[in-house]
Amino acid sequence: MSDKLWAGRFSRALDAQANDYNASIRFDKRMYAEDITGSMAHAAMLSATGIISKEDGETIIGALEGILADVNSGKLEIDLGAEDIHSFVEQELVRRIGDTGKRLHTARSRNDQVALDLRLYLRNQTDEIIALLKKLIQVICDKAEAYSAAIMPGYTHMQRAQPISFGHHLMSYCFMLLRDIGRLQDARARMNVSPLGCGALAGTTFPIDREMTAQSLGFDGSCLNSLDGVSDRDFCVELASALSLVMAHLSRFSEEIILWCSWEFKFIELDDAFSTGSSIMPQKKNPDIAELTRGKAGRVYGDLISLLTMLKGIPLAYNKDMQEDKEAIFDCFDTAKMALTVFAPMLETMRVNTDRMRKAALEGFINATDCADYLCAKGLPFRSAYKIVGELVAYLIRTSKTLESASLSEYKQFSDLFDEDVYQAINLERCVEKRQSLGGTSPVQVAKQIAFVREQLQK
Numbered sequence: 001m002s003d004k005l006w007a008g009r010f011s012r013a014l015d016a017q018a019n020d021y022n023a024s025i026r027f028d029k030r031m032y033a034e035d036i037t038g039s040m041a042h043a044a045m046l047s048a049t050g051i052i053s054k055e056d057g058e059t060i061i062g063a064l065e066g067i068l069a070d071v072n073s074g075k076l077e078i079d080l081g082a083e084d085i086h087s088f089v090e091q092e093l094v095r096r097i098g099d100t101g102k103r104l105h106t107a108r109s110r111n112d113q114v115a116l117d118l119r120l121y122l123r124n125q126t127d128e129i130i131a132l133l134k135k136l137i138q139v140i141c142d143k144a145e146a147y148s149a150a151i152m153p154g155y156t157h158m159q160r161a162q163p164i165s166f167g168h169h170l171m172s173y174c175f176m177l178l179r180d181i182g183r184l185q186d187a188r189a190r191m192n193v194s195p196l197g198c199g200a201l202a203g204t205t206f207p208i209d210r211e212m213t214a215q216s217l218g219f220d221g222s223c224l225n226s227l228d229g230v231s232d233r234d235f236c237v238e239l240a241s242a243l244s245l246v247m248a249h250l251s252r253f254s255e256e257i258i259l260w261c262s263w264e265f266k267f268i269e270l271d272d273a274f275s276t277g278s279s280i281m282p283q284k285k286n287p288d289i290a291e292l293t294r295g296k297a298g299r300v301y302g303d304l305i306s307l308l309t310m311l312k313g314i315p316l317a318y319n320k321d322m323q324e325d326k327e328a329i330f331d332c333f334d335t336a337k338m339a340l341t342v343f344a345p346m347l348e349t350m351r352v353n354t355d356r357m358r359k360a361a362l363e364g365f366i367n368a369t370d371c372a373d374y375l376c377a378k379g380l381p382f383r384s385a386y387k388i389v390g391e392l393v394a395y396l397i398r399t400s401k402t403l404e405s406a407s408l409s410e411y412k413q414f415s416d417l418f419d420e421d422v423y424q425a426i427n428l429e430r431c432v433e434k435r436q437s438l439g440g441t442s443p444v445q446v447a448k449q450i451a452f453v454r455e456q457l458q459k
């Protein structure tokens, strides 16, 4: 009973099961470093403003440094019997320095404290995710450079559409992931204001200096409405949403990797270190890592919905519902971090079967657009050229031929404009090379994309 921060008004201890239900230490203990550094900044401010004595301030800060060092080194174990990480740190402080430790919570509430800890923790987590995204983008750029001239079929509706290079295909993911970084940076900037000093909900009667704590903790400013400061969890939703898109992108990529690994495609082979076998079928080599990533996207979306739902009905200011923010947002970060961590080396070590890709591109009249473009260049309106090539393709399908194997006289049955140079025009390498428009699939354009993306990574 007496070990509760809120003991005093109560005459009976919390029911054991209600206590377990209420406690958050199991999952908020990971914020111990943020809780302690936040407390040190608060103590320094209390002492600088004369709210507590210089001597008490120094004693508190010294003891907090000791607690941090001891938890870091494993000398001090976080007591899972504590209600939450804030209670644990304060109780340990009081255990170490007695009554002086009891002055730390002056002009502070666990409501602004937890809002502070969470922002500090998620700020670091966001930086880690951005670093992992950058690493993955680098890996993709390197692969794209190596395969900027490797021909593969580009698809729409999962039907062979036009020839592209594998490098071009890979680079598309870099642009998605760059946008992900941008979204995370935007969310981080909005999140980076300090709620410390909002108190329980209404601010405080003490002459605190909020700008001082905000600055010393690396914030760009302070939350300017105390009710909002303690009850805002928008940043969790924004981050979960940005991470949902990260997972959506990894999931789409995974889906393609899974297809490409199949015997039907065989465009790539994943390294043994990133594949798994079957317990019964000796021949199997499964892309479990990609499948798991596709599966885990749903889990992160679930976290996002949990956060949105948790927020939608709670009146101002703090309500205990908000304790549910942590497991959801932590799970988003843990999941995305794990996915990004395995994804990069999985891609780095995959083998690419360029012959299979080119062969797949050879069948299916993938160069029909180029054939129409050829007639267009000879003066026909595109729509008319389109129709002629459509009729030609229908004829070739009927006679089991391809644009490459048709004779010139067969071509000429459909238009007099066809000449010997049509074979050059429908050559797959030429088809890719000629798509020089900005953002197109030609190796020159892909090289530009790679250079652009690499430059963005330096920022």
Ligand code: ARG
Pocket (backbone or CB within 6 Å): 024, 028, 084, 110, 111, 114, 318, 320, 322, 323
């Ligand atoms: N464990 C709590 C949470 O995560 C800390 C804040 C407690 N505040 C309170 N008024 N009970 O939200």
